[in-house]
Amino acid sequence: MELHRPSRFSTRSKWLIAVGVALACWLVSVGAVLTWGLQDDAQKADAIIVMGAAQYRGKPSPVLRTRLDHAVDLWQRSVAPRLLLTGGTGDGDTISEAAAGRHYVMSRGVPDTAILLENEGRSSSESLRSAINLLHAERLRSAIVVSDPFHMLRLEILGRRFGIDLYTSPALPTPAARRLFRQWGNLLMESIKAPLAMVVDW
DSSP, X not given: OOOOOOOHHHHHHHHHHHHHHHHHHHHHHHHHHHXXXXXXXXXXXXXXXXXXXXXXXXXXXXXXXXXXXXXXXXXXXXXXXXXXXXXXXXXXXXXXXXXHHHHHHHHTTOOGGGEEEEOXXXXXXXXXHHHHHHHHHTTOOEEEEEOOGGGXXXXXXHHHHTTSEEEEOOOSSOHHHHTTTTOHHHHHHHHHHHHHTTTSOO
């Protein structure tokens, strides 16, 4: 008895369908990253989490300074009473990103009593998880997360996985935001990382 073999056409069709589905899912992810990056969901919360970025000899880099300025603006508007600054110490540095951020926001009028520090994380997921654990220890249940636009979707996914009501507030305008539609490398990376963040820490 001759066994039926799938035709080359049917095999090719299955591959085309699979590629089409994968492409459609990726385009949905790209659209979601852009949507979250341009949408500010800041609302009343227990704290504002500021994701770390580079600092130079204790002075925040332009990217970090823009995030801190945005967070201070939210704090001054009484959106949340506490600032939780994240970011560890890079190779060769003597001060953490969080500590550099603390000096900066205090120079802008935020009292030390309103500041919490997470200065051990070396990645976004590590910093966010540690920050949320710190909020849980303080019995705080909700937070606004501040970072660059492309990070917003992934951070919200991670935050809700880590057990907190998390609202996103992109720091605009940052260098990342001004080039939002030209930074295809970042967009591609985040469009892949964001859905994977549902099951993997990035």
